Amino acid sequence: MRFYHNPRCSKSRQALALLEERGAKVEIIRYLDDGILEDDLLLLASLDGIVRKKEAGAEAMAILHSVDDVAALLKAQPKVLERPVLIANGQAVIGRPPEDILQLVE
Numbered sequence: 038m039r040f041y042h043n044p045r046c047s048k049s050r051q052a053l054a055l056l057e058e059r060g061a062k063v064e065i066i067r068y069l070d071d072g073i074l075e076d077d078l079l080l081l082a083s084l085d086g087i088v089r090k091k092e093a094g095a096e097a098m099a100i101l102h103s104v105d106d107v108a109a110l111l112k113a114q115p116k117v118l119e120r121p122v123l124i125a126n127g128q129a130v131i132g133r134p135p136e137d138i139l140q141l142v143e
Contacts, residue, residue: 038063038141039077041122049121052132056123061142063123068115075112080129082107086119087131093117 040056040063043049056063066074073081081087082104090098093110097117101107111118121132125141132138 038123038125039066039074040064040138041066041068041073041077041081041118041120041124043067043069043120046120048132048135052121052123052135052138055135055139056142059139059142068118068120072115073111073118077124077129078108078112079104080124080127081118081122082111084122084129084131086133087111087122089117089119 038061040053042053042065088098088101088107088110093114097110101110119131119133121135121138123130123132123138123141128141130137130140
């Protein structure tokens, strides 16, 4: 499992605590420091609500017409990724609320 984490985000910290409470083994990806893994881009881009609209801005949002467009935006500007996100077994879920990540753990 991979966990896209921003330690400055309270929801991300809450989700990580839930994973730790359940003893889940996760690879923590600090996407603001390291970017988004190439292998995860299309899966992440296919999630509804994966782009933080305020961070991206109206101009960027207006040109997102496909999964490929979203993937390109996420790659170029990782800060627009909604967080936290857990990826497991070819599936991904946004942790908003943090408890939603447990869908892929339990």
